[in-house]
Amino acid sequence: MKKVLYRHLLSKVLGFSLLLFSISFYAQEEAAPTEEVVAEESADTSGGDPVKGKQLFNQNCAACHALNRKMTGPALANVETRLMEDEGLDKEWLYAWIKNSPGMISAGDPYANKIYAEYNQAAMTAFPTLSNQDIDDILAYTAAPPPAPAAATAADTAATGSTDSSGISNEILLGALAMIFGLLVVMLILVNKTLRRIAEANGVVLEKEKAEKRVPIWKAFARNQFLVLVSVIFLLLASAYFAYGWMMQIGVDQGYAPVQPIHYSHKIHAGDNKIECKYCHSSARVSKHSGIPSLNVCMNCHKSIYEYKGNPEGPSAEDLANGYTNEFYTGEIKKLYKAVGWDEENQRYTGETQPVEWVRIHNLPDFAYFNHSQHVSVAGIECQTCHGPVEEMEIMYQYAPLTMGWCINCHRETNIQVEGNAYYEAIHAELSKKYGVDKLTAAMMGGLECGKCHY
Secondary structure, three states, X not given: OOOOOHHHHHHHHHHHHHHHHHHHXXXXXXXXXXXXXXXXXXXXXXXXXXXXXXXXXXXXXXXXXXXXXXXXXXXXXXXXHHHHHHHOOOHHHHHHHHHOHHXXXXXXXXXXXXXXXXXXXXXXXXXXXXOHXXXXXXXXXXXXXXXXXXOOOHHHHHHHOOEOOOOOEHHHHXXXXXXXXXXXXXXXXXXXXXXXXXXXXXXXXXXXXXXXXXXXHHHHHHHOHHHHHHHHHHHHHHHHHHHHHHHHOOOOOOOOOOOOOOOOOHHHHXXXXXXXXHHHOHHHOOXXXXXXXXXXXXXXXXXXXXXXXXXXXXXXXXXXXXXXXXXXXXXXXXXXXXXXXXXOXXXXXXXXXXXXXXXXXXXXXXXXXXXXXXXXXXXXXXXXXXXXXXXXXXXXXXXXXXXXXXHHHHHXXXXXXXXXXXXXXXXXXXXXXXXXXXXXXXXXXXXXXXXHHEO
């Protein structure tokens, strides 16, 4: 009988596996380009700066366009390449289209009229203030979005899970584990074959098990009426649950943060400079609506504040990552001057104004009545109760869900400020007798009656 040298066989297999792992590891290390190289190549071939392009895209394009999905306008990922290959259009056409799209439509440009007809005959907003370099930067961003900053903290690295402490990427580790697993399978097959040879050499007969005829699982399931009934009931209940949850989210815009035509930082105005909310939203004291302040309220300060100098210690790493530099905020002040027609050099109004189309954030249904003056002036509710920590928001967003249940819970839990509030003195005297309590909530005052909030 022939002897099988197991140690010799195992040493060969292990040695071969280590050799393959070393070759694959060093090949991936040398072949994988660094983020800096990729960023440099994309910047060299794009003809613009993708970092600046992202900022310009968010300011001017993001309201109607996304990179990879159709919105009000078409998706803009690789738009320059697509137009060149599919339509035979060059970059000069893009310059003309972005700066004066209505003019190209009226001039009879074929592709301009094709886009105009495809998107419900709604002409794209013209951007004559964008230079060719600005458009090149935007096209560079749409062709290759800028990579993440190279300087990442250890906490960020651990959170993303892209690399371990030794710098080896997860892809390499997974590949090595898959290779080791495959080698183990091969070793088990070889050991099985070797043991079978030994058994045959010793005259051992290995009987093959007779395969039992099994019923397919779907047939067994279909024959069991109880399981079928339970499964159908479960699927119906689950479908009803998810359908109810989806329908309850209709009209709930919590977290909605649109891009405004002029970037306004509540963090700087209400946070750093401690400007009171009701200085700008003065109508909240006396009106149903809080109102959007007119631009001349902004000019009360910005006639003199013509540039943003920031904090003495400089912008934070998060602000730099988002493009919120001193130059960015100064550029937004220039947009304000252009909108109001302010001649900065001669310190006078030119009369050439442009309306600013602010995007509304908080929007209640038409059948719901809400009065700001009743809550602000009478009840003394702070703005942050409904609008959240506005003084910390760089971009304003809807903090609360503003649903009926959310309002009712507030009415049930909020105590009326009776002390020093002449509006409630007589009411408090009567209701305290009725309920026998010292503290009254808005619900006790009729805050749960349907007619209070619905016409």
